[in-house]
Amino acid sequence: MSAVDTRHRRLCHTLFDAIEQGDIAAVDACYAPEMTMWFNVTGQTSTREENLAALTTGKGLHRRRTYNDRQIRTFDDGFIAQYTCHVVAHNGAQVALSACLVAEVHDDKIVKLFEYLDSGKFGARR
Amino acid sequence: MNEYEIRELCEVFFDAYQDGRVDVLDRVLADDCIIWHNVFGRETTRDENLARYPDSYVGQRRRTYNDRIVNTFHDGFVIQYTLNGVMHTGHKGALWICIVAQCRDGKITRIDEYMDSSKFAAWMGGPR
Numbered sequence: 001m002s003a004v005d006t007r008h009r010r011l012c013h014t015l016f017d018a019i020e021q022g023d024i025a026a027v028d029a030c031y032a033p034e035m036t037m038w039f040n041v042t043g044q045t046s047t048r049e050e051n052l053a054a055l056t057t058g059k060g061l062h063r064r065r066t067y068n069d070r071q072i073r074t075f076d077d078g079f080i081a082q083y084t085c086h087v088v089a090h091n092g093a094q095v096a097l098s099a100c101l102v103a104e105v106h107d108d109k110i111v112k113l114f115e116y117l118d119s120g121k122f123g124a125r126r
Numbered sequence: 127m128n129e130y131e132i133r134e135l136c137e138v139f140f141d142a143y144q145d146g147r148v149d150v151l152d153r154v155l156a157d158d159c160i161i162w163h164n165v166f167g168r169e170t171t172r173d174e175n176l177a178r179y180p181d182s183y184v185g186q187r188r189r190t191y192n193d194r195i196v197n198t199f200h201d202g203f204v205i206q207y208t209l210n211g212v213m214h215t216g217h218k219g220a221l222w223i224c225i226v227a228q229c230r231d232g233k234i235t236r237i238d239e240y241m242d243s244s245k246f247a248a249w250m251g252g253p254r
Contacts (some may be wrong), residue, residue: 029223040240040241040242041242041244073204073226074199075199075204080199080204080226082238098240099164099240100164100224100238100240102204102206114224116164116206116223116242117240117242118240118242118243120165120244121244
């Protein structure tokens with residue numbers, strides 16, 4: 001396992017752990033200043049500031065959100081994470097979303113994120 | 127497989143899908159290949175996938191796999207692409223898709239496909 005592979009994997013886990021814990025400062029530390037994120041559900045690209053604002057707002061929307069089953073693969077300038085996002089709503093309803101995140105990394109900071117998931121599952125609570 | 131062989135395999139696979147070359151798909155998918163779709167949340171076998179290929183084209187005149195961004199890792203690739211379709215009605219639709227594939231000995235052994243099912247109606251030209 002190369003040093004780059006190890007660093008990219010660590011960055012990926014740091015990002016997910018930070019989002020899970022609602023630690024926006026730690027998320028911010030993973031991002032390059034010019035970071036952008038594209039989301040397949042909206043087809044839109046958001047800036048780092050917009051992304052951090054959305055995460056801040058999103059913190060209170062659910063009781064708990066965990067990023068499980070992380071399968072991470074790395075390449076020279078990025079990583080892919082396939083994961084399950086388990087959401088527990090305030091009323092106890094749960095939903096699991098299978099998602100894929102592709103990240104471009106420069107100098108140990110994320111410069112681009114692409115997230116793919118099925119928004120048709122948003123309402124599939126149990 | 128080295129990076130160039132994996133990239134070549136990726137391009138061959140998508141060109142074959144685009145051109146309806148089931149014989150090529152049959153060649154590049156390993157016998158034990160599994161295809162998983164996030165929309166259905168279940169795995170299908172290689173043979174199930176190949177058998178359903180003609181049905182997947184129902185209502186469509188043409189499909190092209192564009193804007194391919196490919197990155198490789200030691201035993202596979204991730205491809206982000208736009209699936210552009212032209213329906214028999216003339217309607218044009220697009221889906222953004224990401225596939226993570228594992229490869230071994232010149233063949234694809236596993237495919238995980240991620241897309242958004244809420245875009246299907248717009249893709250086919252139905253109500254949005």
